[in-house]
Amino acid sequence: MKITLLVTSLKEDELHKRQLPLGIGYLASYVEKHLPDVTVDITADINDIFLQKPDLVGISSVSQCFNAALEHARKIKKHLAIPVLLGGYHVTSLPQQLQSCFDAGVIGEGETTFLNLVRLLQDEGAFSPSSLRHIPGICYHDESGTVKITEPVEPLSSIDLLPYPKRNISPGAKNIFQFSSRGCIYRCKFCASSRHWRKFRPHSAAYFVQELKYLQKTYDATSIHLLDDLFFADPKRVREIVTMMRTEGLSDQFRFDSFISSNLASRDILLMAREMGFTSIKFGGETGSDRLLKEIKGPHASVAHHQRCINLCRELGLDVRASFIFGSPGETEEDLELTYQFLKRNKGVLKIHGFYLTMPIPGTPYWDLAMQKGLVSEDMDWSRLNIDYLKKESFDLEKAIYLNEENVSRTTLKHYFETFRKEFEFFQG
Template structure:
């Protein structure tokens, strides 16, 4: 039996941190392929890709915000085929009565065992009302078109009995580097009124430390990843288990190979947990702080206070752990004064946090907030506009819970004040749009290099990268060896023999060698006859790097002190102008006056960026021949109300780069020993 499992992607994607996350469909595919003889389960993100494999049954997984899309997909499947459609996920589990007539069966809660029992009925051709009624944890329409819900499915007691999830290769809509992730538990012991997790999983259950170690080692060996997000709803609350896991991770030196991030809770965060986090190399924590007001915290979370939130941030500073707190504004009965406490809490602590996020209070089905919205008749039981049950608030469409205190337009202005604080703050102002553009660039660049070097033909490739993406992200490129090089660290090639590689790729590492010619000569010895060295280097002329500098962000770009001094002189003057038009005119004038001196400084004094002439010089000194030079750029032709977005366009036009050829994102140079 061929089973197609379709992950439905949200309407609005956050590309700021693309994550290779084992989804519910990945868990189901692994479980079915392991435990059901003759079953061939595969996961897709596109319906056409799914149907091309001619599945016997299709399973959909949906959250609330993707349920409208799930219904449209089910409708399309029924229009084109007679394939049975099974729906699972948080939404149908919270609202079983919402089962659409285009869907044959809904799976409620944990789906592994339930789905196998359903598939066996289809395999035997014995899908009857009587047989379906014997399966726990489902909802369906019987022959009389009546909605039937069976008794709840018992939870899987031993999570280690589940196979390690298959990770779907991303394609089409997912770009760039993927931050890899794992789950080490299911559920949460707390019952926050805005969260659907505790209702879905009911209680917290853990994988054993040994099983977590096994999955970590497999993930690292398969992907050569340098950063892993632990995506548990709450990690580290069980200190005994945490200590065992830390010991195992250190015994295999995993803490020296990867950085970890995780979700933590301020009310239980203490010195002991921080030390254990350091021991396993957890570099960053996300906290669901939600509010700085004690009354709101008691109402929504129970045992958490503003002082505990502050203590958590202070501990992160003490142990050098990057902190990202999340806040929710607009809880029922929250006054503007109480919301302002969160605002000033963030302002006070802006130097202690790496980032912060603010969300509108959203009543997700399965939460106390949803029940509140039903009780207050804010939404009706037959509500169907699921696209609007999301974390993007629009006064005309979104569900608003706090109208008794102030109207939705005043609420929107309060939310905007938080967003403005984030955009203005030095640490927070990289927009997901900019990051998305960088990921588009990386995908384009990697595809180009893969095709040019004919990686499908399996040449031997050594890749040296300073970035968070690589050709090795593609699981098909098993012939690629990767060295992850930190900034200004020594390049160790002792593990590799001479004449070993057809191609050597350098992704933005040449910038960090004080004497790049010496490093190229070392690499040249590793090349086979007629082998190629590919140099990918930043183009300092690209406006995106200039904008990064203006915003004061510290990235991998090693800008010189002279560059910073020059830029800061006129940017500070521009900000002194009273209106945006005058700012733009001033910037344009300064750019026209200083553009040549700016690029002159870059080319003469900043050895961390390489223009084509510099590549030619390196090629001559290392007796390599330049086969080709290419330019890669990001299209900045989009305007928003954001000052920096408009400034990027202004810069592009004022220096005459309607044709962006000379101001590309990167230079890609091909050198050969032939």
């Protein structure tokens, strides 16, 4: 059996095509490990499906790209008449919306459920409602076309059970993607990750270091982009990784970058990061207003922690970057001024990693709020959820969903966005 997994992306997100997201890579390697007679290809190009003519297609989509997922699925159904599965963040948050162009949607972590679906297709040659109802963790259409959701699947007990993901890169690739954990210990109101993964599960230090060795051997890897939500969630594990890398002779062999939460950025942990090979650290700055920051991220967050992180990084010779969000519910012009002052105080040291509009992404408390306000619906134009102010092609402030109209007008917000963009150094990479 031949399967192709297709990931949808924003028009200008070339990174997605150059180095395909690891979600579909994990699915591919998991199925190939358990079913050696099945081959799974991964792509971001719909044309590959028409060239490869697989027996099954799986589409992966976040909400912002869901218009494309629908378009692709309809095209595949029309020309190839093969089963099409959907997985990823969008369907996990809105499973009851499953459109008729999809045979089933996979909710949450995908590996075991996807394997069960492939086995079912191998055994029965087609997906029927009477068989799908026995597969946990999915949504599907019953005989009358009504969407049904089966019982939930428990996340894998240990993510060390996963084979390394299939990657579409060549030796010498820069900033190779790697995960050392799934999920996050915090619950920021704008982020869909903690609800998607339900709990934080790290790889053991041993698994992580073995994968590093594999990346070095297979791709001559020297620079690693750790895509974890929060690589530093467990300082004890970071210490174990540093020690194990030293024992394995891997110290000084890699450069890393990843996210920290500024409250965790103690001198100790930043020293460990530097020893491990980190040359830069990123954190979600979000705002320079302490009141708003706590409202968005929780009581653990503070602007004083942001400042400490920046100061320590500077002292220890680490590059420091942060991203900011604007238009959060309850943000006032005074809060925007505080963000401006914060950025000004740190000009020349702190690099801006991104400027985003706070968006009600399905699966977050802000989505529930936007539903109450009547700003979104489950069959909306999903491109209106784009958040990245710096993406000129796909972002449109006039068209975007804006949660804070009553406190700051779009015109004023635009003025701040523009001022920030002109005045502060923006780091892309």
